[in-house]
Amino acid sequence: MRILAAAMLLVFGAGLVEAQETARATKAPEKFRVKFETSCGDFTVEVQREWAPLGADRFHELVQAGFYDECRFFRVVPGFVVQWGMNGDPAVYAKWKDREIKDDKVTQSNREGMITFASRGPNTRTCQLFINLADNQRLDDLGFAPFGKVVEGLDVVQKITSEYGQRPQQPLIQEEGNAYLKKEFPKMDYIKKATVVPAG
DSSP states (O other), X not given: OHHHHHHHHHHHHHHHHXXXXXXXXXXXXXXXXXXXXXXXXXXXXXXXXXXXXHHHHHHHHHHHTTTTTTOBOOEEETTTEEEEOOOSXXXXXXXXXXXXXXXXXXXXXXXXXXXXXXXXXXXXXXXXEEEESSOOGGGGGGTOOEEEEEEEOHHHHHHSOOTTTTOSOHHHHHHHTHHHHHHXXXXXXXXXXXXXXXXX
């Protein structure tokens, strides 16, 4: 019994250490940049973790995992937002779409160029993002907490095609991924690659 108990303690202890290491690994740097190479040019986002720590950590984790590579800008509303974050592979998206994080306090305003997580309500942020295409301060009171801003290439963000507006259906993106988007919306702009780069 003592041997069994000791073995269980070792397993539990190892699991706890692994969990703690994973938690440390997912904490983002206090300041970092992400370069987005897209079909219409490149833009760079600078993240300030203190603005929204939980959002910054999740964003960093997703970029490091390559989650946003090949993601389509499936919702573009001129003068409002450009939105993305549904992975083109339904199996990959399924692993992330329900991994909700708690809300951050809103410390920055949703001004033009600020990047923010989309949500369905309180404490429902997962992997979808939007960049404000105008000053959208009304979103502040709704709990949308920016965690970074576009520091290079805002003109590129403004050029992302809005031809399809809000026509793409999220349930179909979830089920069929990029196969659906490429077939039905062939001119839709997309992210070729997102990479963490040194902060300026």
